[in-house]
Amino acid sequence: MNRKITINQIPLTNKENQFLTMSETLIEEGASLSTFGENYDLEGRPINPKINYLLFGTTIDYFVNNKILGLPNYIKIDVDGIEHLILKKGTTVLKSKEIKSILVEVNENFIEQSVAIKKIMMDYNFYLEKKSKSKNVANIKNLANTFNYIFIKK
Secondary structure (H helix, E strand, O other), X not given: OOOOOOOOOOOEXXXXXXXEEEEEOOOOOOOOOEEEXXXXXXXXXXXXXXXXXXXXXXOHHHXXXXXXXXXXXXXXXXOOOOHHHHHHOOHHHHHOOOXXXXXXXXXXXXXXXXXXXXXXXXHOOEEEEEEEOOXXXXXXXXXXXEEXXXXXXX
């Protein structure tokens, strides 16, 4: 059994220990284009969900500060529009010397999100090492300006 990888199935957010609305625009296993705890989509526009339900979520700092998870070395955040909110409430993790790299999906059409992510990462001494497009989203029209940003700790 590999204990080096931990998968968290509890949604991360900027609100600690709350049941928040999960809004899904596609009702299909593994589909995305949803939002958690907010009323906007991955571009910051009002979302038009097909289904809503309550789901428990919390901050990444809650997991670390309460020793539910240890400080990670690597993080991937790909949650369709609330990446910046998750990072805003991840100060313990972002300050840590343990963290080496963070991959964040950024939709450059969502200016508020894009600017916030870049500022947060710069404030915590991360630099952008690579910007690339996932093969999974390359041909999806509303994801044309969505990229994986890989930030490395200085």
